[in-house]
Amino acid sequence: MDVADLPGVPDWLPGHLRAEGIEELYPPQAEAVESGVTEGGNIVAAIPTASGKTLVAELAMLSAVARGGKALYIVPLRALASEKQAEFEQFEQYGLSVGVSTGNYESDGGWLGDKDIVVATSEKVDSLVRNDAPWLEDLTCVVSDEVHLVDDGQRGPTLEVTLAKLRRLNPDLQTVALSATIGNAEELAEWLDAELVDSDWRPIELQKGVHYGQALHLEDGSQQRLAVQNSEKPTAAVVRDTLQDDHGEDGEVTEEGGSTLVFVNSRRNAEAAAGRLASTVRPHLSGDEKGQLEGIAADIRDVSDTETSDDLADAVADGAAFHHAGLARGHRELVEQAFQDRLVKVVCATPTLAAGVNTPSRRVVVRDWRRYDGSAGGMAPLSVLEVHQMMGRAGRPGLDPYGEAVLVASSHDELDELFERYVWADPEPVRSKLAAEPALRTHILATVSSGFARSRTELLEFLEQTLYASQTDQGGRLERVVDDVLTYLERNGFLEVNAGELDATSLGHTVSRLYLDPMSAAEIVDGLEYWARHAGEPEASDEPVDATADGAFSTASELAEETEADPEDISALGLYHLVSRTPDMYQLYLRSGDREEYEMELYEREAELLGPTPSEFEDERFEDWLSALKTARLLEDWASEVDEETITERYGVGPGDIRGKVETAQWLLGAAESLAGEVDSDAARAISQARIRVEHGVREELVDLAGVRGVGRKRARRLFEAGIGDRAELRDAAKPVVLAALRGRRKTAENVLENAGHRNPSMEGVEPDPDVEVHEESPRDGEEEDDDETSDDQSSLGDF
DNA sequence: GTTAACCGGATCTAGACAGCATGTC
DNA sequence: CTAGATCCGGTTAAC
Numbered sequence: 142m143d144v145a146d147l148p149g150v151p152d153w154l155p156g157h158l159r160a161e162g163i164e165e166l167y168p169p170q171a172e173a174v175e176s177g178v179t180e181g182g183n184i185v186a187a188i189p190t191a192s193g194k195t196l197v198a199e200l201a202m203l204s205a206v207a208r209g210g211k212a213l214y215i216v217p218l219r220a221l222a223s224e225k226q227a228e229f230e231q232f233e234q235y236g237l238s239v240g241v242s243t244g245n246y247e248s249d250g251g252w253l254g255d256k257d258i259v260v261a262t263s264e265k266v267d268s269l270v271r272n273d274a275p276w277l278e279d280l281t282c283v284v285s286d287e288v289h290l291v292d293d294g295q296r297g298p299t300l301e302v303t304l305a306k307l308r309r310l311n312p313d314l315q316t317v318a319l320s321a322t323i324g325n326a327e328e329l330a331e332w333l334d335a336e337l338v339d340s341d342w343r344p345i346e347l348q349k350g351v352h353y354g355q356a357l358h359l360e361d362g363s364q365q366r367l368a369v370q371n372s373e374k375p376t377a378a379v380v381r382d383t384l385q386d387d388h389g390e391d392g393e394v395t396e397e398g399g400s401t402l403v404f405v406n407s408r409r410n411a412e413a414a415a416g417r418l419a420s421t422v423r424p425h426l427s428g429d430e431k432g433q434l435e436g437i438a439a440d441i442r443d444v445s446d447t448e449t450s451d452d453l454a455d456a457v458a459d460g461a462a463f464h465h466a467g468l469a470r471g472h473r474e475l476v477e478q479a480f481q482d483r484l485v486k487v488v489c490a491t492p493t494l495a496a497g498v499n500t501p502s503r504r505v506v507v508r509d510w511r512r513y514d515g516s517a518g519g520m521a522p523l524s525v526l527e528v529h530q531m532m533g534r535a536g537r538p539g540l541d542p543y544g545e546a547v548l549v550a551s552s553h554d555e556l557d558e559l560f561e562r563y564v565w566a567d568p569e570p571v572r573s574k575l576a577a578e579p580a581l582r583t584h585i586l587a588t589v590s591s592g593f594a595r596s597r598t599e600l601l602e603f604l605e606q607t608l609y610a611s612q613t614d615q616g617g618r619l620e621r622v623v624d625d626v627l628t629y630l631e632r633n634g635f636l637e638v639n640a641g642e643l644d645a646t647s648l649g650h651t652v653s654r655l656y657l658d659p660m661s662a663a664e665i666v667d668g669l670e671y672w673a674r675h676a677g678e679p680e681a682s683d684e685p686v687d688a689t690a691d692g693a694f695s696t697a698s699e700l701a702e703e704t705e706a707d708p709e710d711i712s713a714l715g716l717y718h719l720v721s722r723t724p725d726m727y728q729l730y731l732r733s734g735d736r737e738e739y740e741m742e743l744y745e746r747e748a749e750l751l752g753p754t755p756s757e758f759e760d761e762r763f764e765d766w767l768s769a770l771k772t773a774r775l776l777e778d779w780a781s782e783v784d785e786e787t788i789t790e791r792y793g794v795g796p797g798d799i800r801g802k803v804e805t806a807q808w809l810l811g812a813a814e815s816l817a818g819e820v821d822s823d824a825a826r827a828i829s830q831a832r833i834r835v836e837h838g839v840r841e842e843l844v845d846l847a848g849v850r851g852v853g854r855k856r857a858r859r860l861f862e863a864g865i866g867d868r869a870e871l872r873d874a875a876k877p878v879v880l881a882a883l884r885g886r887r888k889t890a891e892n893v894l895e896n897a898g899h900r901n902p903s904m905e906g907v908e909p910d911p912d913v914e915v916h917e918e919s920p921r922d923g924e925e926e927d928d929d930e931t932s933d934d935q936s937s938l939g940d941f
Numbered sequence: 942g943t944t945a946a947c948c949g950g951a952t953c954t955a956g957a958c959a960g961c962a963t964g965t966c
Numbered sequence: 967c968t969a970g971a972t973c974c975g976g977t978t979a980a981c
Contacts, residue, residue, distance in 0.1 A: 219958080244959045252965085264958040272960095296958065407954050410971065466956055491955050511969070513954040520954090520969040656959045725959080733952065801957070811960050 142171035149179035150200060151207040153235050167193045169340040170200075176336035178317060179204040181281075183335035185288075185318045187326035190533045191501065192343050194319045195228065198284040201317045202229075206237060206257045210281030213307075214260045215300070217287050217496070219243045224498050225260045225286075232258075242269070245804070254279070263300040268656050270306050271591050280314060283307055288318040288329060289526065291608055292571040298580035301573060304333070305606045306593060321530060325570035332611045345536035346543040351559045352379060352506075353550040360564050375549050376403055376414065376508050377421045380487050383504045384425045400480065402502035403489045404531045406509035408795070411463040412452060414489040414508070419459035422486045426460050430484055434458050437479050444471035445796040447789045457485060464490040467795020495531040505535040505546040510559065526568040573609035576619050579724070581626045582659050586635055590645035590653035597627065597641045633663045651819050655812040661723035665813045668719040668751035669822040672711055711827040712749040713834060717776040719751045720809035722769035727805070729772045731764065732793060739767045742774065775799070776806050780834035782843075782854055806835050846871065850896040856883060863913045871897045881909035 143165055144158045158164075166174065169188045178184050178201045186197050202212035214229075216222050222243050229239045240248040240256035242265050253259050254276035261269070263285075269277060285304060291297040308314050316333050320326060322341060330337035350359040352375050357365040369378040383399035403418070405411050426434070438454040453472060456462050462476045462485045473493075477500055479485040494500055507528055511520035528548075536544020548563060550556040574580060585600065594600035604610060604619060613619070627643070630636040635649035645653065652662040720726060731739070743766070747754055750770075755762035775792050785796055794802075810832035817825040830844065837847035838854040845867040846857040863882035865874050871894070883890045887904040894902035 217958085218956095247963095249964070255965095262958060268959065299958080405971095407971080409953075409973095413972065493956065496956075509971090513969075515954085518968060654960080727957075730954080805957090805959085808959060815960075 142166045142174060147174060147179055147200065149181075149204040149207070151203055151235065154203060157232075157235070163196075166196075167344060168342050169193065169338055170197055172338045172340065173197045174200065176338060181205070181208070181315045183316045183333055184338060185320065185326060185330040185333060185335045186338040187320040187322050187329075188338065188340045189322055189343050189347075190530070191345070191499070191536070191538060192340075194286075195225075197338075198286070198317060198319060199229070199232075201284060201315065202258055202282055203232065203237075205282035205315060208281070211256075211276070211279045212258045212282040212284065213266065213280050214258060215263050215266055215283065215285045215303070216260060217263065217290050217296070217300075219245065219262060220497055221286070222246075222260045222262060229258055229260070244808070252276070263296070263303055264656070266307070267299050267303045267587070270303065270310070271587050271653050271656070273591065277307070277310060280307065280311055282315040282317065284317040284319065286319050287321070289320045289323050289571050291329075291573060292526075294574045294577060294580075297573070298575045298577070298584060301575055301608050302584045302588070305603070306588075308333075309593070309603070309606065320571075321526060321533075321568070323526060323568050323571050328612060329571065329608070332608045343536075345538055345541060347532065347536055348543055348545045349532055349547075349564045350545065351548045351550050351556050351564065353553065353556040357545075357547060358556065358560075359545075360560075373421075374417070375551075376506055377418060379504065379506050379547060379549075380418055380421050381425075384422065384486060386503075399503045400483060400485075401487045401504045401506060402480075402494065402500070402531075402534055403487060403506045403508055404495065405489055405491065406512040408463075408465040408467055408491060410509065411465050411489040411491055412449075415456045415461045415463035415487070416452065418487045418489065419456045419461040422460040425486070430460065431458075433484055434460055434479075437475055437484065441472060441475055444475070445469050445785055447786045447796050449789065449795050460484065460486045462488045464488050464494050465795075466491065466493050466801075467797050469796040469800065472797070492527070492531070495527070495534065501534055501537040501544070503535070503537065503541050503544065505532055505544070507531050507546065507548050507563075510548060510563065522562070524569055525563055525566045528563045529568055573607065573612050575604075575607055575609035576613075576622055578622055578626060579658070579660070581622055582629065583657075585623065585626050586630055586645065586649055586659050587653045589636060589643045590650050594643065596643055597623075597638075600643065630659060633659065635659055635662075648816075648819055651815060655815055657809075657812050658724050661725040661809070662812075662816060664723050665719060665809075665816050666820055668715075669813075669817055669820060669824050671753070672715070672751045672824060673822060676711065711751075711824050713780060713827075713831040714746060714773055714777050715749040715751045716810065716813070716824075716828055716831045717773035717780075717806060717835070718749075718769055720806055720813060721772035721776070722765060723809060725805070725809055726769075726772065726802075728765070728768045729775065729792060729794070729802075731768045731771065735771060736767065739770050739774075743767065743770055772802065775802060776835050779803060779838045780831070781840055782838065782858060803835050803838070807832055810835070842866070849893060851889070851892050852896075856889075856893070859883065859915055863915075868897055872899050875910065876904060876907045877910035878913055880904055880907050881911070881913035882915060884915055885909045 144155045144163060147155065169186065170193050173184050173186055176182055176184055178197060186194060188194060198214060202214065205212050214225060216225060222241050226239055226241045233239065237257045238255065240253045240259045242253055242259060242261045244265060285300065288300070291301045304316070308316060316335060318329060318333055318335065320329065326337055326339045348359050348361070350357050352367060355366060355368045357367045359365065367378060367382050369375055380401045383401045386399050403414060405414055435458055438458040441454040441457055442450055444450060449467060450472065453462060457479065462480065464473060464476050476485065476488060477498060480488050480500055488494065510528060511522050514521040532546030535546040548559045550559050588594050588600060588603060594603050601620065601623065609619065627636065627638060631638050634646055635652060637644045637646060652659055721728065743754065755766055757763050771792065775788060778788050779799060785799065788799055789796060810828055814825050814828045814832065817828055830841065833844050834841065839847045839857055843857040843861055846852055846860055847854060849868055849871065859882045860871065863878050865871050865882065871879070879894065880887065880890045883893065891902045891904050
């Protein structure tokens with residue numbers, strides 16, 4: 142189909158597409174147009190990644206906007222939100238406006254209500270629905286990217302319920318759902334009353350295969366010799382082969398540098414494999430490439446001062462890299478960029494890279510096809526869908542004639558099994574996970590709280606509109622779980638049930654709007670009440686209430702400690718532990734040796750914790766209590782200015798994990814602060830303080846200073862040591878002192894003063910005060926923060 | 942005497958969403 | 967019902 146023949150799109154679009162080099166639509170795109178995407182029709186498009194899904198979405202959204210409407214694009218990851226925003230901003234020249242809304246970022250300049258296209262994560266959209274964002278009613282088109290994720294047990298139900306709510310809010314809403322190729326696309330289409338576009342078509346051919354022995358066995362039956370040399374591992378052989386393959390036919394070394402993406406099943410494996418493959422890649426690098434890679438390696442070291450950072454930099458210097466969620470954001474971006482620029486030739490990655498931003502590669506190796514799964518009791522095979530998603534990363538549009546994706550077999554039997562299981566297999570069908578109790582807990586409360594259902598009957602009616610209902614024939618199960626959940630919500634004071642009528646309590650409304658799991662909210666409320674009962678009155682622990690479920694074990698030590706506790710004082714550790722034991726916090730894993738260590742810690746600091754220690758005989762609860770303590774200790778360390786390197790070593794985590802924990806804690810403490818107000822607790826001030834401390838990673842005395850934009854934990858500490866105690870003192874301080882404390886960096890100092898509200902922040906002609914002692918850190922540190930004010934060591938900034 | 946190769950047992954395990962206030966014309 | 971790569975320490979073999 143020629144781009145000139147598109148019905149319903151704005152006049153400028155054909156010209157724009159031609160300018161982009163698009164004359165003709167891909168077959169699946171054309172099929173979508175024939176099914177009416179540009180004319181308001183509902184579409185489910187189940188087509189491979191990189192086969193033009195984005196254009197289908199754009200056609201739908203642009204034609205909806207051309208008709209005077211407003212479009213919403215739902216993504217599963219925050220990283221994808223910014224990627225899509227950048228893509229859609231190309232239309233701003235035609236007068237369209239694009240906005241983004243995610244948990245940590247909202248586009249500035251105008252309300253989302255003014256935007257023609259809004260990009261948001263599914264949780265954010267859910268939250269907007271719960272908070273009655275008025276512009277949601279103006280939507281005429283919603284696009285849901287990666288809808289097959291409704292299959293995800295944790296986050297799938299959110300997407301499912303959100304789509305149902307949006308469609309109910311606006312019955313004429315055009316729904317466009319984009320999915321990977323899956324087993325039951327018709328079922329999705331049926332659920333959404335949509336036309337189905339189901340296609341395997343790809344713009345670049347993908348050849349799947351399995352490597353075994355000295356050959357690559359491809360799905361078309363052909364074999365390709367791929368020898369494994371002496372002590373080399375098969376993966377290394379594939380990588381080497383890919384590198385040689387792209388050297389020009391005439392022997393001339395081209396810059397193409399055939400790149401390989403290797404998927405493994407753990408972070409450690411990713412790092413180990415990258416380290417080994419570095420020696421495979423090194424001999425293939427040109428001098429020029431080596432130079433550029435050295436530069437990137439230096440950038441990587443500057444992101445963070447940790448072992449992970451060093452290991453990554455070492456690998457990158459040799460043209461190899463690893464990629465997983467323990468990396469700092471800066472690390473990830475540098476690796477992704479260097480891989481796209483074809484400087485880094487191999488990336489060994491966990492599934493982060495399969496789900497995240499677009500990083501295609503000449504070849505993909507799926508080295509591990511089993512992954513540890515605690516609930517399965519060992520290694521469980523990956524789903525066909527997941528393996529196909531990884532394989533789909535092979536083949537760079539416009540660069541490669543075709544892509545190759547290979548699994549690695551170590552025996553002939555395995556070779557056969559892999560062909561059966563993955564190469565020739567169709568992806569499994571997608572199944573709704575809505576009937577799981579944890580999911581219903583939060584969504585039922587939200588549904589009642591935001592007025593979508595006022596009675597048990599209405600609630601069940603609403604749930605009828607979900608994918609779950611359309612997939613199950615046994616309605617009884619859902620009804621049973623719903624009743625269990627209603628009982629739970631009522632018992633904990635979130636809902637009132639009167640003869641089938643449902644009403645959210647004030648607490649229930651708050652919990653729903655805060656986007657908390659009701660179980661987290663209950664835990665927090667319990668913790669705050671526990672503190673209120675115990676704090677002021679040491680003898681309180683004799684009350685029978687407290688001794689109930691947990692026996693005498695915890696009471697003895699409470700009695701001993703509590704006499705010393707200052708009633709005003711609610712410890713930060715106690716609050717960190719409280720939010721860490723909530724189901725909304727992903728807890729740290731207890732490693733061998735940790736158990737004893739944190740048991741000791743527990744006995745020392747038990748009095749600070751906001752709740753009775755479970756008995757050691759309740760194995761699971763006690764274990765959770767300890768790992769929450771470990772998590773709480775990490776947060777406490779961070780909020781006590783312990784440096785990154787020490788924390789990553791002490792807790793066995795990556796730099797990215799620290800950020801993740803801190804971010805979650807920040808959110809939960811914010812929610813706890815609101816809950817404290819709701820239940821009349823006096824803890825609000827202490828919670829706020831604890832939140833600001835983790836947010837900036839500072840001790841109490843720096844809370845005010847670190848609140849100044851451009852001042853993070855390190856600069857705040859230096860200013861404090863120079864005798865500047867807070868924001869007011871910073872404004873009044875002598876400029877030479879400020880400049881010296883900021884290690885003589887004029888631009889930084891000017892920015893800091895300006896942000897602190899100084900009338901005349903200019904540092905012109907000011908010399909650093911020589912009497913101010915500033916301890917220098919590692920020699921490398923100096924290079925870090927040169928010019929721009931938002932640089933590196935301001936780790937508290939949620940940079941985007 | 943030192944280093945390399947080998948062996949066996951212990952260890953460890955993917956990912957990542959969300960509040961609120963604020964601002965603007 | 968189900969694992970396997972890596973790491974670490976100790977031993978032996980090789981030089």
